[in-house]
Amino acid sequence: MLPMPAVRMRGISKRYLPSGIHANDGAELVVERGSIHAVVGENGAGKTTLMKILAGLELPDSGDIEIDGKPVRISSPAHARRLGIGMVHQHFLMFDELSAAENIFFGLEPKSRSHILRMLGIIDSASLNEQTKVLAQAYGFAVEPSAPVGSLSISSRQQVEILRQLAAKVRILILDEPTSVLTKQETETLFGKLAELRRMGRTILLVTHKIDEVMQIADRVTVMRGGKTIGTYDTASISANELACLIMGATSYEEGGPHTKTSTTGALVLSVQDLCSRHRHHGGTGLSGLAFDIHEGEVLGICALSSNGLDELEDVLAGFLTPSAGTFVFRGHRFDARGSHEYRRLLKEGKIAYLPSDRVRRAVALSLPVVDNFIALDRRIYFPRGWIRSTLAQRATQEAIRAFDISARAEQATVELSGGNIQKLALARLFSKKRAELFILCEPTWGLDIRSTEQVYNRIQNISDAGSAVLLLSSDVDEILRLSYRIMVLYRGKPVADLINSGYLNRTLIGEYLLGIRST
Amino acid sequence: MSDITTVLVDILKYTIVAATPLLFASIGGLFSELSGMLNIALEGLMGIGAFFGMAAAGLSHNVFIGVLAAIASAVAASLLMGVVILRFKANLFIAGLAINLLAGGITTVLSQWWYHTKAVVAFSLPDPLNAFPAALAQIPFIGPVLLSHSVLTVSAWLWTLGAALIINNTRHGIRIRATGMHAQAVLALGYSPDRARMAALVWSGIGSGLGGFALGLSISAFVPNIVSGRGWIALVAIYLGRKKPLWIAASCLLFAFAESLSNYIQGFSSIPPLIVLALPYAVTLVSLIVAGNKK
Known part of the structure; x- marks a missing residue:
């Protein structure tokens, strides 16, 4: 007799109202007891919804669930807890x-x-x-x-x-994107613990979109796409490339190579000198003695773990926070960073374009339709005499939706869009700014799936090739390594590394700077 | 004793007395504040407690019955508010405002109906029970200031200490605080944030009911607008005390001192009484500005 699986979910469907979009559409999942089981898929594939149903946070419209062979209807998180199911959310509770x-x-x-x-x-x-x-x-x-x-x-x-x-x-532990906030070293530690828990007989469900991690730690992997289960595979009998193809529904998949641009011939765009901020965000460290130059056609990547100054830097550069000291030189114009209205004018005029890391709060007005969000920041184009040119607005929005592959209609309320599509909308608006000489991009691919991430990377390389300066603020080391010509690392609000991204740099080395183990 | 000492003893003794209603109400309000609900209805709940408490005490000629009626009426009103907010998802501020308006209306109407007056309703009640043996009041200075107070005044301090214990050291208190910090997390862990909030509102009701009754008892009467802003001052004390029971108690003492001082200064005819009467409110405003600047 076969051993009873820890979890068996059959024909699970869940539709979110009022948009009527199927988050799960007959999804299936079988998880063996005492195994590490990965659930993978693109943004909106339905993996998190399926896990929330298992954890009692959502009720399915239809479908059966068996835990240890017993049919159950998981009605609440408390019920899930009694059944021995617990979930560690991406945003900690x-x-x-x-x-x-x-x-x-x-x-x-x-x-x-x-x-x-x-x-x-x-x-x-x-x-x-x-x-x-x-x-x-x-x-x-x-x-x-x-x-x-x-x-x-x-x-x-x-x-x-x-x-x-x-x-x-808890005997069945669900982890939703647990490594998205961790360094390589911390990820290794976590995986060590998970392997230990598996040895003790716990069942672990790992939701992720990082294929290398699936191959490293999971015994089996279930691939989801469009709310449906594509299949479940032993990681021993499938290659990383095959898995990537299954996730995207493509027949072949080629990951883009590293950015190899090695010269900074362009003129100086922005020079930041001796920037300090005493203000601390929740649990943060402020900024001290930060200085960097950024040239035309250059991508400068600044990397830090959370609470190490990246948020404060974003807010200073976006004009939300007045620093305690510092000087900006933009195209030869020098001004005190503390009297930031000159700097804010650059943002307002669109010479500096800013993509916020918190896209939901800062990039869009959720209750407005997509078209309104798209045109909101371009007063001169869409409101030349004070009122709206709606035909032009419609046309431009339609084009952006096509070009950026956003699954939405122009008149749809933005709140109905998934996080990934909201990010694409924000990017589409940003890249439509023709006058921008400097792009400040904060966590540009956070939460995006592989395909969308690739699209964003290509576009960042395009604007950089076209001569714009790009300042990339990211806690994703792979992203920083992939895109940047120069890399700066912040630790406790101080720069601890300023490196040219040549061949010798890798995740582990950057990780050591991030953790403060190494500094230059 | 010299004249100045007598004056000082009077002012300080009355400070403790005036702090009683503030302590009851602000510590009660603290529970709902910690659960994530700013309770703007303290003023109205105190009025309800004062009216029904005094009415029951007057009818039964028994202060203890008055206490029970004050608690019951204010708890009933806060439960009503809780149901409207938590079950029917009404806006917290609108519901609180409604309770405040309701309190003013219902006490005036019932006062007219039962006592045929919209003005002062005086009650003859047994003398308040002293919490300390009479001998202790003979101790110089400390005796009259601290050791000659009623059972109700001493209860306000026990209430404060008890609340500190509940908030910091019981499952119930942790549940209420956690709900205020992250209600979604409480839900995800399998507990009900709404239940914690309802319980917190009940604590608010008990506190403000007792606070209102203490006000009525101090003048042996019910007057429309007897609370006259003390519910709002209690709310300020929660913030000035940074949501910590003992600091809230200290804030209440500060406001009560201002009230006591203004009562005393009224005796001097050279200062316009309206300005003197505004002293407690002015202290409230200044303290808020000072506390705000510190952040």
Whole structure:
């Protein structure tokens, strides 16, 4: 007799209203107990929706679920927890001001041993911290129980999230894009832990779009496309290239080579000198002593882990935050970075074009139709005498939708678009700016699938080839290595590396700079 | 004792008395604030507590019955607000405003109906129970200022300490705080943010009911607009105290001191009384500006 699978999902369909788009359309999933099982697919393939259904966060419109061979209808996250299913979300669900121990044992805190205090519902903090230590040691995690999680690094917070699931005796652990925020070194550590959990008999579901990670850690992989399951394969019997083709539904797939441009013959566009900011974003470090030059036709990549100054730099360069010191020289015009209205005028006039990392909050107005978002920033073209030229607006938007392969209609409300399509819309608007001499691109491919990412990379190379300067702010090391001519690394708000991207640079080396292990 | 000491003892003693309603209401409001709901209805809830508490106490000639009625009426009103906000998804501010308007209306109408007046309704009640043995009041300075207060005033401080314990050291308190920090996460972990919020509103109701009743009891009467902004001041105390119970208590003492001082200065005819009466509100405004600047 075959062993009972841990999870069996059959014919799962889920339609989101009011757009009526099928997130899942008869999806299937079978997961063997004690295995690491990857679920892969492009943006909007339905993998996260399928996982949310398994975790009780969404109810399917139809379909059957069996856990350990028993048919169940998972009605709530609490129900999923009772069945031993837990999910670690891409955006952590943490209580920043509570301690690691309080986060991990949330709802399961030990009561005080004293009879009277117990009656009053008082928690025994000492034994809460002790339990946390014991749990962390049992799985080889290093977590300080009493530290508020808001003060922890991203990878420690992720460990707290995983421990929280383990504290709830979860047997089936779902991880949604767990490595998107980690360095190579941190990813290796995480995979070590996952392999250890598999050895202890836990079942792990890994949602990702990184094929190399699937090949490295997963036993089996399920490919999804358009809400349907394409198939499930043993990673031992499929190649990375075959897997990529299955994901994209293409017959062949060629990853673009590294950017090999090696000269900076163009004129100086922007010089930033001695930029400092005391302002700290949540858990951030501010900026100190940052300086760089950027020339025509050059891509300068600035890389940092979260909370190491990249957010502050973005806000200073976007004009949201006034730095405490610094000088900007744009095309020979020198001005104090603190009196930033001259700099803001460059943004307003479109000489500097900015793509925000938080596309939902800063790039679009969600309630407006796509066409309004597309034309909003180009007053002179679309509102020459104060009112709108709607035919032109419609035509330009249609063209952008075609050119950037955005799955949306011009008059559709932007809120109905997936994150990937919103990003494409923001990029289409950005690249339509003819007057831009400098492009500031923040996390341009965050959350995009392989195909869209490739399209974006090609477009960035095109604008760079056409002579624009490109400043790339990204926490994705592969992206930085792929696109940049020069690479700068920030650690705790300070530049620790300023390197020409020649052959010797790789993920591991950049990772060491990012973690502050190495500096020049 | 010299004259100045007598004056000081009077002012400080009344500071403790005036802090009682503020403490009850602001600590109650803290629960709902921590659960992520700014409770602008404290003012109205205090008015409801004051009216129904005094009415029940007057009818039964029993202060304890008054306490129960004050709590019951204010909790009922906050439950109503909770159902409207959490079940029917009404806007928090509109619902709070509605409670404040309702409180003014219902107490005036019932006052007219039951007591045939829209002005002062005086009650003859038994003397408030002293919490300390009379001998302790003989201790110089500390005795009259700290050790000659009613059971209700002492309860306000026990209420504050109890709330600090609940908020920081119980599952219930952690649940409420977590809901305010990240309601989605509470839901994803299998608990109900709405239940935590409803519970927090009940705490708000208990606190503001008691606070309103303490106001009525201090003058043995119910007057329309008896609360006169103390609910709003209690709300300010939550922020000035940075949502920490003991700092909130300190803020309440500051406002109560201003009130006590303004009561005393009214005795001097040389200063226009309207300006003097504005002192507590002016202190509130200044303290907010100072606290805002520090951030």
